[in-house]
Amino acid sequence: MLARGCSVREAGNHICSHAEQMAEGVLCSLVTVDRSGHLHPLAGPTISEEYSAALDGIAIGPGVGSCGTAAFLGQPIAVENIFTDPYWLPYRALADILAREHEVMACWSSPILQSDGRVLGAFGFYYKENRGPTEEERMIVAECVDLCSLVLEREEMKAENQRLAYFDILTGLGNRANFIRTVEERAKNNPDPFGILLIDIDHLGQINDAFGHTTGDRLILEAAHAITRNIGPEKSFRVDADEFAVLIDNDPSDLATVCTSILEAMAERNLQENSHTLRLSASCGGAICDPSHPSGVPSYLQHANLALHHAKQTARGSFVLYSDELTGAMTERFRVLQTVTNALIEERIEPYYQPIVRLDTKEIVGLEALCRVRTADGQVLSAGMFAEALQDASLGHQLTNLMLKQVARDMRSWRDRDIPLSYVSVNVSMADFDQGDLRARISQIFSQEKVPPEQVVVEVTETVYMDERDSKVGQTIEGMRADGLLVALDDFGTGYASLTHLLNFPVDIVKIDKSFVDRMSGGPGEVIIRALLGMASGLGVRMVAEGVETTDQALRLQRLGCGFAQGYLFGRPADRDTTTEILRRQAQQRSA
Structure with missing residues (x-):
C-alpha cells in the first residue's frame, strides 16, 4: 500500500481492519507519539470519533491509561477492567465513552518501537469482556506491531526529510x-x-x-x-x-x-x-x-x-x-561590473600616473598610480566611474593585483632608464585587506621586479581605517612598514576619528583631502590645514595636499609650510608613455 502511494492513515486502518478480522470480537486502534510525548490517534476504523478526539493530545506517562502507559514504559500493558484499574482512574471519562459507544470493558496496548528503540506509538486491542490477550492474539499483535513500526518509521523519515527540505535546523523556521x-x-x-x-x-x-x-x-x-x-x-x-x-x-x-x-x-x-x-x-x-x-x-x-x-x-x-528607480540603479551597477570584468579578461586595465611635486621647486618627487579601465571602443574610465566594481571583493582583489604588477613593471622600466623617482603610491581597499595576503602579494610582486620597498607607498583611505575590522588592517600595515614600505593615509579629514587613527596606526604620509584645499581662500580650510601641518611636523609625518588646481592655492600652501602637493595644476593623470616622457624631460633639465 505504501509503495502504491497510500497514506499512512490508510495503511494503519488496513492493519487495524486486518487484526479485527483475525481476532473476532476485538476492536483495534493505532495511536502515534510525537517528539514531545503526546498521543495522537492515527487509525482505528471502528473506534468512535468522540473517543479519538478526547484522546488526542494527552501526554504519555505512568498511569495514563493503557496506551499512554505502554508508550511511556515501552512495554505491553494489559488492563482487564478499565473502570477499576489504577492506570485508568484519571481517565474515567474515556472509559465511559468506550463503554457507551462500544461496550468495551478491557484494553491491552503494546508499544510500537523504532529501530533505535524510540517509541513511535501504541497498538491497542479493546475487549467487551474483562480479560487479557490470548496467545493467538499475542501472535496477531506481534505481526501488526512489526508492520506498524515499518509504517510509522517510514512516515517519520518522510517527515524528517520534509523538515530538512523546508525548515531551518537552527531556528526551526521555514527555509x-x-x-x-x-x-x-x-x-x-x-x-x-x-x-x-x-x-x-x-x-x-x-x-x-x-x-x-x-x-x-x-x-x-x-x-x-x-x-x-x-x-x-x-x-x-x-x-x-x-x-x-x-x-x-x-x-x-x-x-x-x-x-x-x-x-x-x-x-x-x-x-x-x-x-x-x-x-x-x-x-x-x-x-x-x-x-x-x-x-x-x-x-x-x-x-x-x-x-x-x-x-x-x-x-x-x-x-x-x-521602487522602480532601484531597478535602474542596479542595472547600471551590473553594467559597470560587466565592463570591468570584460576589461580584466581582455587586459584593458592600466595605471595612469599623477605627479606629486615639491611646492618650492615644482619638481616631481613621486607619482600616484590611478586605476583606469579602457573600454572596447577606446574610452578611458576613471575609478569614480567604476567605484561599484571596487566594492566587489573578487573584482577589487583582481584589479589591485593587476595594478600592482603593472606599476612594478613600470617602475622597473624607469629604473633601467636611470629616470630618478622617489616613490610611486598605489591604492588598496578593504577588499584587499579582507583577502589576508596583501602584505605578501605586494612584497612578492615588487621584489620580483627588484624594486626597493622604500620606493613603494601604499595608500589607504580613512574609511578603511574606520572599519570595525581595523585590527586586521592595523596588523597588515605594521607588517608592511616593517618590510620597508611607506604607508599613506588618503582623504585625511573626511572621516570621524582622524587623530585617533594616527595614534593607533602610525603612517609615513598624510594626504590632506581636496575639500580643505578648496576652502582655503576666505574659509576655514586654511586654519585647519595650518593645524594639520603643525601636527604632522610634531609626529614626523610628511604632508601632501591633494586637489591643488590654482596657483593661489599652491602659494597659500607653501606659505603655510606645506612641502608637497598634487593636483591638476601640476599635471593630470597620464598613461605610462606620457608619464615616462615627462619624467625623462625632468631628468634632462636636472642634469643640464
Whole structure:
C-alpha cells in the first residue's frame, strides 16, 4: 500500500481492519507519539470519533491509561477492567465513552518501537469482556506491531526529510524553499496585495570570524526571536545564513512600521561575549506584491532583494522600500561590473600616473598610480566611474593585483632608464585587506621586479581605517612598514576619528583631502590645514595636499609650510608613455 502511494492513515486502518478480522470480537486502534510525548490517534476504523478526539493530545506517562502507559514504559500493558484499574482512574471519562459507544470493558496496548528503540506509538486491542490477550492474539499483535513500526518509521523519515527540505535546523523556521512556496501559494489563492520583508543581520560574518560560529548562532537565534515575537513563526523564515524573510499578509502598506518594530526588538537583544557587547542590528528591504500583476513571484523576490541591497549599501541598519528607480540603479551597477570584468579578461586595465611635486621647486618627487579601465571602443574610465566594481571583493582583489604588477613593471622600466623617482603610491581597499595576503602579494610582486620597498607607498583611505575590522588592517600595515614600505593615509579629514587613527596606526604620509584645499581662500580650510601641518611636523609625518588646481592655492600652501602637493595644476593623470616622457624631460633639465 505504501509503495502504491497510500497514506499512512490508510495503511494503519488496513492493519487495524486486518487484526479485527483475525481476532473476532476485538476492536483495534493505532495511536502515534510525537517528539514531545503526546498521543495522537492515527487509525482505528471502528473506534468512535468522540473517543479519538478526547484522546488526542494527552501526554504519555505512568498511569495514563493503557496506551499512554505502554508508550511511556515501552512495554505491553494489559488492563482487564478499565473502570477499576489504577492506570485508568484519571481517565474515567474515556472509559465511559468506550463503554457507551462500544461496550468495551478491557484494553491491552503494546508499544510500537523504532529501530533505535524510540517509541513511535501504541497498538491497542479493546475487549467487551474483562480479560487479557490470548496467545493467538499475542501472535496477531506481534505481526501488526512489526508492520506498524515499518509504517510509522517510514512516515517519520518522510517527515524528517520534509523538515530538512523546508525548515531551518537552527531556528526551526521555514527555509528559503518554504518561503518561496508560501509566497507562491499566497499569490495564487488571494488576489489582494501583500508585503515581503528581507532582513539581513549586519556584520554576522565578522562576528563569526572574531568570536566563532557558536556566538554567531546565538545572535541568529536572538534575531529569530525578535522577528517571531512581532510576526509569529508561521510567516517568518530564515532564507540564508544571515538573512530572514517575512510575509506581511494583512496590510502591506504598513511595511515600514512592521520593520521598525522588528529592528527595535533586535536592538534590545545584545549579547555579552567576554568583555565585548555584541549589538544585534540588521538592514531591511521590502516590496509590496500585487498578485494581479503579471510579473509573478520571481519579480517580487527580486524587488525585495534590490531594496535590501540598497539598504545595505546606503542605509545600513534601516529600511528601504522597493521602487522602480532601484531597478535602474542596479542595472547600471551590473553594467559597470560587466565592463570591468570584460576589461580584466581582455587586459584593458592600466595605471595612469599623477605627479606629486615639491611646492618650492615644482619638481616631481613621486607619482600616484590611478586605476583606469579602457573600454572596447577606446574610452578611458576613471575609478569614480567604476567605484561599484571596487566594492566587489573578487573584482577589487583582481584589479589591485593587476595594478600592482603593472606599476612594478613600470617602475622597473624607469629604473633601467636611470629616470630618478622617489616613490610611486598605489591604492588598496578593504577588499584587499579582507583577502589576508596583501602584505605578501605586494612584497612578492615588487621584489620580483627588484624594486626597493622604500620606493613603494601604499595608500589607504580613512574609511578603511574606520572599519570595525581595523585590527586586521592595523596588523597588515605594521607588517608592511616593517618590510620597508611607506604607508599613506588618503582623504585625511573626511572621516570621524582622524587623530585617533594616527595614534593607533602610525603612517609615513598624510594626504590632506581636496575639500580643505578648496576652502582655503576666505574659509576655514586654511586654519585647519595650518593645524594639520603643525601636527604632522610634531609626529614626523610628511604632508601632501591633494586637489591643488590654482596657483593661489599652491602659494597659500607653501606659505603655510606645506612641502608637497598634487593636483591638476601640476599635471593630470597620464598613461605610462606620457608619464615616462615627462619624467625623462625632468631628468634632462636636472642634469643640464
